[in-house]
Amino acid sequence: MTERPIGICPLCGLEKTIHESHFIPNALYPDAIELEYATPASSGTGGPQAKKHLLCGDCEHLFNRNGESEVLWHIAPKTQKKFPLHDLLKQSSPREITPAYLRFSGKDIGVKMDHFAYFALSLVWRGAITSWPMPDGNYTTPIRLGNYQEPIRRFLAGETPLPPDIFVIVCVCIDQESQSVWYEPAPVQGVPYTAFGFLMRGVYFRVHLGSDTPKDIQNRNCAGPFKAIHAIHFERDTLETHARLKETQRRARSTSSVPLAIT
Numbered sequence: 001m002t003e004r005p006i007g008i009c010p011l012c013g014l015e016k017t018i019h020e021s022h023f024i025p026n027a028l029y030p031d032a033i034e035l036e037y038a039t040p041a042s043s044g045t046g047g048p049q050a051k052k053h054l055l056c057g058d059c060e061h062l063f064n065r066n067g068e069s070e071v072l073w074h075i076a077p078k079t080q081k082k083f084p085l086h087d088l089l090k091q092s093s094p095r096e097i098t099p100a101y102l103r104f105s106g107k108d109i110g111v112k113m114d115h116f117a118y119f120a121l122s123l124v125w126r127g128a129i130t131s132w133p134m135p136d137g138n139y140t141t142p143i144r145l146g147n148y149q150e151p152i153r154r155f156l157a158g159e160t161p162l163p164p165d166i167f168v169i170v171c172v173c174i175d176q177e178s179q180s181v182w183y184e185p186a187p188v189q190g191v192p193y194t195a196f197g198f199l200m201r202g203v204y205f206r207v208h209l210g211s212d213t214p215k216d217i218q219n220r221n222c223a224g225p226f227k228a229i230h231a232i233h234f235e236r237d238t239l240e241t242h243a244r245l246k247e248t249q250r251r252a253r254s255t256s257s258v259p260l261a262i263t
């Protein structure tokens, strides 16, 4: 076993023993499952090996307690063929039905949506503060959170509540395609606001930054008063995003192999 290094933990800012952290929780993609993935830097099949020494043990524990344990319970059970969150929505009554989605309330179905918000923000933050090694040896390109990076860090560290101009949308994808592809947080293209989306094991998360986020989206915040969670058919968007990431990757390949330092 390699010795754990001492360093400054980027979440709490303290000098501590640094543990090996995962970008994507391992339980989401066990070795037995061959899934397709796509990022601006790489694509292929297999589970993510994205891990590096990053956080202290206390902050790893915080990520687990405030986000991952609830999310994994609902979307990554030990029996891999099951998708408990999808099954739960199928048995529940939606609060709203539109052609685009069914909207449920986490309060009705006993799902802690605040933990989903924390999980989504922890993943986006991890994707912003460093680059991560992917299964094929390439590295992710850090996303840019701009002025929101520090408020998100403070929220994740437990120093502040969720800032009022950050919104997290959670959608359970009912199509098979979305349940067999994953992609890391990437900017949402072609919209007049700032948002990052990612797909994990049939759940699409979107993080919106800024008070210019459309009111309709603000009202569907999973951490807002309605604790919203949606069911959507996502196949077309999944395929389009997948194709776009592959195209970006072709253009970026020449510069994508250099790992960037933690900033």
Ligand SMILES: [Zn+2]
Residues within 6 Å of the ligand: 009, 010, 011, 012, 013, 014, 016, 055, 056, 057, 058, 059, 060
């Ligand atoms: Zn820490």
